[in-house]
Amino acid sequence: MNAVSITDTVVTHLVERGLISDDTDVTISALTGGVSNEVLAVTGPGVDLVVKRALGQLRTSELWEADTARLLTEGRALRAARAIHPKSAPAVVDLTPQFLVIERAPIQWKTWKEALLDGVIDVGVAARLGEFLATLQRDSASGAIPTTDFSSRLAFEQLRVDPFHRQIAERHPDLRPVIDQTIDVMASSKSCLVHGDYTPKNIMVGESPDDVWVIDWEVAHVGDPTFDPAWIIGHLLLKSVHRPEMARAYCNAAATFVDSHSGVDDAPNLDHDQLIRQLGCLLLARVDGRSPVEYLSRPAQHVVRQLGREVLQTPPDTILDIWKALHD
Ligand SMILES: Nc1ncnc2c1ncn2[C@@H]1O[C@H](COP(=O)(O)OP(=O)(O)O)[C@@H](O)[C@H]1O
Ligand SMILES: [Mg+2]
Structure with missing residues (x-):
């Protein structure tokens, strides 16, 4: 999927989930990271989020596949971590099988x-x-x-x-x-x-x-x-x-x-x-x-x-x- 369509998909998803409204002016940028997920920063007035989606096929030269249900595991584990220590992990804002939405760290982190x-x-x-x-x-x-x-x-x-x-x-x-x-x-x-x-x-x-x-x-x-x-x-x-x-x-x-x-x-x-x-x-x-x-x-x-x-x-x-x- 190319960069434009993931952006559209994320905006549609955030609107559907009530996290932004149709006319919220958001900027979406890719965060650098590993090979197994799309990780995007979504910022705008009153919005400061990270959205993550698990890839079924990883971005590697050799074929490497992995179960996308791991996204739900990640959301649940973040909640477990915060139950142990509230400052140990970002807050989970929303979790569905397609997208994990979490609090974004301050920009200087x-x-x-x-x-x-x-x-x-x-x-x-x-x-x-x-x-x-x-x-x-x-x-x-x-x-x-x-x-x-x-x-x-x-x-x-x-x-x-x-x-x-x-x-x-x-x-x-x-x-x-x-x-x-x-x-x-x-x-x-x-x-x-x-x-x-x-x-x-x-x-x-x-x-x-x-x-x-x-x-x-x-x-x-x-x-x-x-x-x-x-x-x-x-x-x-x-x-x-x-x-x-x-x-x-x-x-x-x-x-x-x-x-x-x-x-x-x-x-x-x-x-x-x-x-x-x-x-x-x-x-x-x-x-x-x-x-x-x-x-x-x-x-x-x-x-x-x-x-x-x-x-x-x-x-x-x-x-x-x-x-x-x-x-x-
Ligand atoms: N909540 C967050 N706030 C700010 N930056 C983040 C946050 N979550 C992830 N990032 C940035 O995105 C990168 C990739 O995220 P990560 O969850 O580690 O996914 P992966 O390594 O599987 O691609 C991180 O190394 C970090 O730089
Ligand atoms: Mg990582």
């Missing part, structure tokens, strides 16, 4: 990825993310937050396990046993709500320490508690390879994240071996999976590939040991 790549490494954000995640895990595991809406893993399998874990097992056949073990442990873990894409690009941050939103919940599901921590830590490692001069600061952010996660009362214990395996898989997936990160140079990709292989072959005792290995 950025993704944490942008800040991190700019060398602005706020450990306060890492602390918030650890604390929020542990609370989400604890409260979903205990039943304080209902999880029946998140029992399907279809979108997670299509958008994460197939393109990342299964693809790297094909590219690194010697590592297949340990990657398969990671997949098996993940499949049998159904203890808590998992975001499934808990990475800096899905965190929006503002000026105040309170301004931290977790967005993009389309693959949320009940699953493995090590998955989300592995992704935050893994992305800080990727940035350490990309900007080695800042590695110490990225490492501090990872340590702060881990400490604040374990500091929450009754935080779930994370299976250390599975956390390390997930980290190794994440590193390999971001260079050899279906959608590699765009900012790594060829030499940096090589470093990440070697590091991912090493983590899976010779698991380190602690996460911080992985940073030490970077300097060896």
Whole structure:
């Protein structure tokens, strides 16, 4: 569908849903993001929204399809997140199977990825993310937050396990046993709500320490508690390879994240071996999976590939040991 028709479709939809009127003068612009959704900012007098629609076929050169029902999952998960912490995510303004309409962040907010790549490494954000995640895990595991809406893993399998874990097992056949073990442990873990894409690009941050939103919940599901921590830590490692001069600061952010996660009362214990395996898989997936990160140079990709292989072959005792290995 071209840009003009999506604009018309969104305006018609917003009018039908009573969110704007026929004569509201709105501006619609595409927001940059991933490959799996149309994400549009809709602004005008008294209107400041983001509208999201899930694509059945992703914008990738290889054919990649995914169930569009994930949009409903995302809306419901955003509501669950706000039930845990009202400032943790944008408000859901409207939800239908076609469109998710959410509150838009103030214009000066950025993704944490942008800040991190700019060398602005706020450990306060890492602390918030650890604390929020542990609370989400604890409260979903205990039943304080209902999880029946998140029992399907279809979108997670299509958008994460197939393109990342299964693809790297094909590219690194010697590592297949340990990657398969990671997949098996993940499949049998159904203890808590998992975001499934808990990475800096899905965190929006503002000026105040309170301004931290977790967005993009389309693959949320009940699953493995090590998955989300592995992704935050893994992305800080990727940035350490990309900007080695800042590695110490990225490492501090990872340590702060881990400490604040374990500091929450009754935080779930994370299976250390599975956390390390997930980290190794994440590193390999971001260079050899279906959608590699765009900012790594060829030499940096090589470093990440070697590091991912090493983590899976010779698991380190602690996460911080992985940073030490970077300097060896
Ligand atoms: N509520 C929001 N307010 C402001 N910007 C947003 C909001 N939601 C998403 N964005 C911007 O749009 C980008 C893509 O949105 P996201 O929900 O992550 O979809 P995807 O990554 O699947 O395309 C985000 O990285 C962010 O820059
Ligand atoms: Mg995203």
